[in-house]
Amino acid sequence: MKLRPLVLLAGIALVSALLQAPPAVSSEGNQIAVPCKSLDATITFTVQRSGDDLVLTVQLPCKLAACLVHEEWSANVGFYLDTDANRATGSKGDEMLEPGSAGAEYRIYATQVTTPVAQDAEGNWISKPKLLAAIDKGDDSAELPEGYHPKWEIKVGEEFQPVDWVSPQDSDTLRLVAPLSVFGLKAGATIRVAATAPNCNVSFPYTATGKATITLN
Numbered sequence: 001m002k003l004r005p006l007v008l009l010a011g012i013a014l015v016s017a018l019l020q021a022p023p024a025v026s027s028e029g030n031q032i033a034v035p036c037k038s039l040d041a042t043i044t045f046t047v048q049r050s051g052d053d054l055v056l057t058v059q060l061p062c063k064l065a066a067c068l069v070h071e072e073w074s075a076n077v078g079f080y081l082d083t084d085a086n087r088a089t090g091s092k093g094d095e096m097l098e099p100g101s102a103g104a105e106y107r108i109y110a111t112q113v114t115t116p117v118a119q120d121a122e123g124n125w126i127s128k129p130k131l132l133a134a135i136d137k138g139d140d141s142a143e144l145p146e147g148y149h150p151k152w153e154i155k156v157g158e159e160f161q162p163v164d165w166v167s168p169q170d171s172d173t174l175r176l177v178a179p180l181s182v183f184g185l186k187a188g189a190t191i192r193v194a195a196t197a198p199n200c201n202v203s204f205p206y207t208a209t210g211k212a213t214i215t216l217n
């Protein structure tokens with residue numbers, strides 16, 4: 001008879017764990033689909049090789065202009081790359097604060113900031129929300145080839161072009177292209193990837209994360 005309260009407690013714990021379980025994440029091929037509860041939509045991350053470049057694509061659930069001024073969410077997104085596919089090397093990771101980071105050598109991310117983006121006819125600076133692009137190795141900025149500056153581009157029709165941050169194009173797809181050499185990668189390499197979208201959950205942990213093992217064919 002003494003067991004019954006314990007069984008009841010275990011049942012309550014199980015039900016509450018199921019209620020709070022993170023949404024299912026699917027990954028297929030080189031894509032990671034991350035459900036974002038606060039937007040009630042899915043964010044799709046893609047990792048591909050194109051020649052000597054690594055191409056990281058993010059399909060947002062809203063057009064960029066709308067995402068940047070969204071009240072419930074910031075358009076911050078990120079990729080963790082475990083380039084040796086070895087969890088024992090790279091970031092020690094904190095699965096609560098930075099889910100998906102364990103074992104990663106590199107972090108590529110978009111940070112939303114409001115910053116001057118242009119000057120008006122009188123020379124006054126116009127400030128708008130913008131996504132900064134950054135590539136970190138460990139806790140520092142990654143060493144980048146001379147003349148290469150990471151930047152987000154946006155898909156318009158079938159083409160990618162620089163983002164006009166004054167009036168962002170009517171598109172929901174962002175891309176960052178970086179030389180494979182930045183990450184010490186070559187064609188055919190198999191890497192572990194985690195895709196993250198902060199502020200997607202209303203309760204802790206706030207970040208929504210998806211993981212996949214991807215071969216850069």
Ligand SMILES: [Ca+2]
Nearest residue numbers: 086089090103
């Ligand atoms: Ca590693």
